[in-house]
Amino acid sequence: TSQVTVRDALNQALDEELERDERVFLLGEEVAQYDGAYKISRGLWKKYGDKRVIDTPISEMGFAGIAVGAAMVWLRPVCEFMTFNFSMQAIDQVINSAAKTCYMSAGSIGVPIVFRGPNGASAGVAAQHSQCFAAWYGHCPGLKVVSPWSAEDAKGLLKASIRDDNPVVMLENELLYGVPFEMSEQAQSKEFLIPIGKAKIERQGTHVTLVSHSRPVGHCIEAATVLAKEGVECEVINLRTIRPMDIETVEASVVKTNHLVTVEGGWPQFGVGAEICARIMEGPAFNYLDAPAVRVTGADVPMPYAKILEDNCIPQVKDIVFAVKKALNI
Amino acid sequence: RGFFSRQELGSPEEKPQFPGASAEFVDHLEFIQPNVLAGIPVYRVMDRQGHVLRPSEDPQLPKEQVLKLYKTMTLLNTMDRILYESQRQGRISFYMTNYGEEGTHVGSAAALEPSDLVFGQYREAGVLLYRGYPLELFMAQCYGNANDPGKGRQMPVHYGCRERHFVTISSPLATQIPQAVGAAYAIKRADASRAVVCYFGEGAASEGDAHAGFNFAATLECPIVFFCRNNGYAISTPTAEQYRGDGIAARGPGYGLLSIRVDGNDVFAVFNATREARRRAVAENQPFLIEAMTYSNPQESAPNSPTSLPQTRPPSAPPKSWEFRAFRIGHHSTSDDSSAYRSVDEVNYWDKQDHPISRLRHYLDNRGWWDEQQEKSWRKSSRKMVLEAFEQAEKEPKPPPHLLFSDVYLEMPPRLQRQREELERHLETYGEHYPLQHFQK
Numbered sequence: 073t074s075q076v077t078v079r080d081a082l083n084q085a086l087d088e089e090l091e092r093d094e095r096v097f098l099l100g101e102e103v104a105q106y107d108g109a110y111k112i113s114r115g116l117w118k119k120y121g122d123k124r125v126i127d128t129p130i131s132e133m134g135f136a137g138i139a140v141g142a143a144m145v146w147l148r149p150v151c152e153f154m155t156f157n158f159s160m161q162a163i164d165q166v167i168n169s170a171a172k173t174c175y176m177s178a179g180s181i182g183v184p185i186v187f188r189g190p191n192g193a194s195a196g197v198a199a200q201h202s203q204c205f206a207a208w209y210g211h212c213p214g215l216k217v218v219s220p221w222s223a224e225d226a227k228g229l230l231k232a233s234i235r236d237d238n239p240v241v242m243l244e245n246e247l248l249y250g251v252p253f254e255m256s257e258q259a260q261s262k263e264f265l266i267p268i269g270k271a272k273i274e275r276q277g278t279h280v281t282l283v284s285h286s287r288p289v290g291h292c293i294e295a296a297t298v299l300a301k302e303g304v305e306c307e308v309i310n311l312r313t314i315r316p317m318d319i320e321t322v323e324a325s326v327v328k329t330n331h332l333v334t335v336e337g338g339w340p341q342f343g344v345g346a347e348i349c350a351r352i353m354e355g356p357a358f359n360y361l362d363a364p365a366v367r368v369t370g371a372d373v374p375m376p377y378a379k380i381l382e383d384n385c386i387p388q389v390k391d392i393v394f395a396v397k398k399a400l401n402i
Numbered sequence: 403r404g405f406f407s408r409q410e411l412g413s414p415e416e417k418p419q420f421p422g423a424s425a426e427f428v429d430h431l432e433f434i435q436p437n438v439l440a441g442i443p444v445y446r447v448m449d450r451q452g453h454v455l456r457p458s459e460d461p462q463l464p465k466e467q468v469l470k471l472y473k474t475m476t477l478l479n480t481m482d483r484i485l486y487e488s489q490r491q492g493r494i495s496f497y498m499t500n501y502g503e504e505g506t507h508v509g510s511a512a513a514l515e516p517s518d519l520v521f522g523q524y525r526e527a528g529v530l531l532y533r534g535y536p537l538e539l540f541m542a543q544c545y546g547n548a549n550d551p552g553k554g555r556q557m558p559v560h561y562g563c564r565e566r567h568f569v570t571i572s573s574p575l576a577t578q579i580p581q582a583v584g585a586a587y588a589i590k591r592a593d594a595s596r597a598v599v600c601y602f603g604e605g606a607a608s609e610g611d612a613h614a615g616f617n618f619a620a621t622l623e624c625p626i627v628f629f630c631r632n633n634g635y636a637i638s639t640p641t642a643e644q645y646r647g648d649g650i651a652a653r654g655p656g657y658g659l660l661s662i663r664v665d666g667n668d669v670f671a672v673f674n675a676t677r678e679a680r681r682r683a684v685a686e687n688q689p690f691l692i693e694a695m696t697y698s699n700p701q702e703s704a705p706n707s708p709t710s711l712p713q714t715r716p717p718s719a720p721p722k723s724w725e726f727r728a729f730r731i732g733h734h735s736t737s738d739d740s741s742a743y744r745s746v747d748e749v750n751y752w753d754k755q756d757h758p759i760s761r762l763r764h765y766l767d768n769r770g771w772w773d774e775q776q777e778k779s780w781r782k783s784s785r786k787m788v789l790e791a792f793e794q795a796e797k798e799p800k801p802p803p804h805l806l807f808s809d810v811y812l813e814m815p816p817r818l819q820r821q822r823e824e825l826e827r828h829l830e831t832y833g834e835h836y837p838l839q840h841f842q843k
Contacts, residue, residue, distance in 0.1 A: 123591065126622075128618070129614070129617055129618060129621060131610070131613075131614035131617070131618070133580065133610055133611050133614055134580050134610075134611070134613075134614025134615065134617065134618050135580070135614075135618070136580075137577060137579070137580025137581050137583070137584065137611055137614065137615065138580045138581070138583050138584035138587065138615075138618055138622070139584055140580075140581050140584060141521075141578075141580060141581030141582055141583060141584025141585040141586075141587075141588070142584035142585060142587055142588040143584075144569065144581065144584075144585060145519070145584075145585045145588040145589060145592075146588055146592060147588040147591070149584075164574055164577060165577060165580070165581075165611075168572070168573075168574050168577065169572060169574075169577055169581065173570070173572070174809050174810070174811065174812060175555060175809045175810050176552075176555050176556055176560075176570060176572070177552070177555075177562050177570040177809075178550075178551060178552045178553035178555055178562075178809055179553075179808065179809040179812070180551070180562060180564045180570065181562070181564075181569070181570060182812050213810050214810055214811065216811070237812045238811045238812055269815075316815055316817065
């Protein structure tokens with residue numbers, strides 16, 4: 073194994089998929105000559121040229137529409153949004169065109185496209201650059217939505233998304249790009265894929281189930297370490313995929329632990345945690361809950377700029393610890 | 403050595419060196435005037451009596467093809483009248499007519515190769531009809547019956563046909579424009595002989611998608627023809643409120659597109675412009691913009707001869723001989739009543755003076771390729787064809803209920819499979835309480 077940053081894992085995935093299938097191409101603002109706004113596509117334009125890595129004019133609705141049209145014909149575009157906050161300018165193309173076209177064309181037009189880019193809170197970029205879109209995209213049938221945490225997640229999910237014939241939204245996280253993770257040799261191989269729709273149990277536990285996606289997964293693991301010192305063993309589930317959500321893994325865990333805490337960076341109303349709670353209620357795990365589920369979410373305000381406020385608007389380790397203790401009534 | 407050493411300062415040959423534009427310097431202050439009074443001229447081949455003005459511009463299409471143009475235009479018109487009526491009678495939920503656009507559809511479709519990819523907006527049924535899409539399937543889509551290749555998923559007039567290279571119609575305006583550009587880009591990479599044609603109205607051209615699409619088509623050097631149907635209105639919004647520049651054609655050069663304005667009521671002008679634009683778009687990998695001017699006439703009137711549909715309004719006085727001037731050229735859609743915003747005079751002028759079908763009819767007459775006898779016979783047979791398809795479509799069952807769950811994704815996910823099975827079990831037990839006899843098994 074070796075230490076690989078999320079950025080390098082994504083870069084590897086793109087490189088391997090561009091090499092493997094000539095139909096795959098990357099487009100977006102700054103992806104080519106600048107190596108990517110966050111350097112995710114470093115070296116790719118030099119290696120693959122203008123036809124495979126394309127710098128676009130500044131129009132999200134424009135290049136998302138172009139990507140959808142290209143996907144409808146025979147290509148497999150990877151469409152990068154500099155941040156998913158900017159995807160709102162293109163959201164009609166993502167939802168009304170990419171997501172719904174297979175259904176509305178009665179299966180005659182597939183849209184094998186991947187929309188990817190950083191999602192959620194960063195650091196000091198304030199309200200218009202910090203929103204989490206997991207709930208918005210996860211809401212829509214016709215889309216698949218993935219949200220990686222580790223380098224392994226990033227690589228395996230990006231490759232799986234590119235190979236998937238349906239439209240996929242991949243929600244990365246800017247603060248994770250520079251974080252190194254252990255990657256096994258297997259994970260570094262060219263055929264390493266992670267199935268879309270399967271969650272991963274990052275840490276086994278018996279007292280409480282912590283469910284999360286993206287960067288907060290790391291906070292959950294830290295919180296679990298803190299809580300272990302007090303004799304509370306948390307089971308940490310990394311959802312990996314928002315839609316289709318692997319609720320079965322969560323249910324099996326809740327059946328074991330009898331307590332549930334969801335953790336997400338997004339806002340509470342209509343969020344990922346809300347959906348998890350609803351589904352737990354609808355399924356067999358409800359009868360195994362010894363206490364109501366607790367949600368840990370971002371604060372219900374547009375993200376402020378001041379650092380002290382920003383820090384307190386996203387879930388911290390202490391918030392997760394607090395929520396676990398509340399769920400366990402300790 | 404810096405910028406200042408490139409030229410002698412103050413020399414009369416000093417030229418601007420900006421990366422963003424290449425032009426001369428000018429030393430007097432003058433704003434460029436948007437020229438809307440004497441704008442881009444309108445290219446036409448025939449006058450209103452169907453005489454070719456300049457013989458070299460006559461595309462000299464063979465008789466069979468011109469007859470095909472004429473029959474497609476008139477068949478479209480007949481289909482429109484019947485389906486529009488059927489919506490007013492509550493038989494289908496919605497309809498959009500193509501009145502007045504018959505020339506733009508058929509003239510352009512005839513100039514394309516059959517495999518050229520078409521992205522329409524929603525008023526291009528004539529393109530599909532020209533490519534041989536059967537009446538049965540137009541009706542099936544409008545009725546959402548079991549024969550609809552679209553599986554009853556969409557509102558009427560949202561046709562799509564993969565075999566005929568006509569992309570399924572999507573409701574949001576102008577979203578097809580950047581998609582068409584992306585498709586053209588993909589096609590350029592795969593096949594150097596195919597073009598993409600993208601249709602839209604002058605109102606949709608206001609959307610941001612249109613701006614982005616035009617811009618990208620030029621920067622990506624795509625083999626695409628943008629075809630704007632300017633019929634003077636976007637629902638109730640006249641062009642004077644839609645834009646203040648010289649229409650859509652004048653925007654083209656701003657994006658680097660070769661552009662032309664044509665008389666949309668002149669099927670040969672449309673044909674010539676489309677054919678040349680298509681040829682060069684493919685040969686030179688660059689986008690073209692055609693703005694076809696037409697009129698959308700909402701005036702109500704009855705058809706020239708009785709149909710077997712019960713009439714909802716009394717017939718007006720029959721028009722002189724065979725002129726199509728009296729045919730209703732439509733409201734925006736069945737959700738619109740444009741008598742609220744059109745003056746009667748405005749409507750009458752166009753109605754009596756100009757229509758793509760009349761013009762082509764004059765041309766045919768001038769050549770002795772058509773006469774009143776054939777007209778009567780064609781009217782009768784085309785109307786019969788449409789009515790038969792219509793009656794049959796009405797009788798067909800609806801698609802089977804289990805299609806509710808398919809095509810959300812290319813493969814059906816387990817959750818939807820379970821729900822479908824649940825529905826099947828439910829219907830097995832309680833089927834008698836549902837009108838299953840109207841649905842295909």
